[in-house]
Amino acid sequence: MDFKIREALPKDAEQILLHTKICGGETDNLSYGEEGFSFTLKQETLFLENLLKSHNQILFVAEVDNKIVGTANYTTSNIKRLSHRGSIGLCVQRAYWNQGIATSFMENLIKFGKEEAKAKIISLGVRSDNEAAIHLYKKFGFEKIGTFEGYYEIDNELIDVDYMNLKL
Numbered sequence: 691m692d693f694k695i696r697e698a699l700p701k702d703a704e705q706i707l708l709h710t711k712i713c714g715g716e717t718d719n720l721s722y723g724e725e726g727f728s729f730t731l732k733q734e735t736l737f738l739e740n741l742l743k744s745h746n747q748i749l750f751v752a753e754v755d756n757k758i759v760g761t762a763n764y765t766t767s768n769i770k771r772l773s774h775r776g777s778i779g780l781c782v783q784r785a786y787w788n789q790g791i792a793t794s795f796m797e798n799l800i801k802f803g804k805e806e807a808k809a810k811i812i813s814l815g816v817r818s819d820n821e822a823a824i825h826l827y828k829k830f831g832f833e834k835i836g837t838f839e840g841y842y843e844i845d846n847e848l849i850d851v852d853y854m855n856l857k858l
């Protein structure tokens with residue numbers, strides 16, 4: 691299967707909103723479920739327009755046959771004392787798992803963090819029972835720094851989240 695990773699563009703807004711609904715509905719690993727993002731198409735388009743202008747934040751998409759099947763974001767704070775850190779998050783649609791898309795996303799995110807955002811630390815939060823994602827992050831050198839017990843509440847169940855850092 692061939693896939694392409696590229697920066698998200700404003701014209702992707704509709705597909706990205708649909709993708710978040712698909713991803714959110716397929717796992718309980720994210721901060722949202724099948725409702726996806728609450729943005730309207732107009733809000734998402736504006737968000738993507740602003741993101742394109744940013745030098746220290748980015749959204750990547752993975753495309754298969756011109757269809758968006760994955761997203762990965764890098765965000766940071768513009769507050770001076772926090773801006774040495776970046777945060778990342780990613781989701782690949784289930785039908786496309788285990789084909790290297792997230793690995794390619796991670797390469798792009800880390801390169802962006804180092805070279806564009808000039809980060810010193812990249813952080814992420816991951817459900818403590820998300821073995822595939824933890825395997826992926828460890829592969830890139832991320833180390834667990836702690837556990838936030840009860841970070842999510844899903845269907846009356848409290849879910850722990852591990853925080854992991856990569857020092858650049």
Ligand SMILES: CC(C)(COP(=O)(O)OP(=O)(O)OC[C@H]1O[C@@H](n2cnc3c(N)ncnc32)[C@H](O)[C@@H]1OP(=O)(O)O)[C@@H](O)C(=O)NCCC(=O)NCCS
Binds near residue numbers: 717720786
């Ligand atoms: C986690 C996720 C991003 C991985 O995406 P992917 O495109 O399938 O990842 P890749 O194909 O690049 O790599 C998967 C790796 O995990 C491994 N893996 C898969 N299932 C695994 C499991 N249950 N336990 C341990 N490792 C596992 C694969 O063997 C592969 O390892 P390798 O590169 O050493 O061979 C994807 O499953 C996903 O989007 N899940 C839902 C949302 C999510 O959990 N996002 C992360 C939130 S922090």
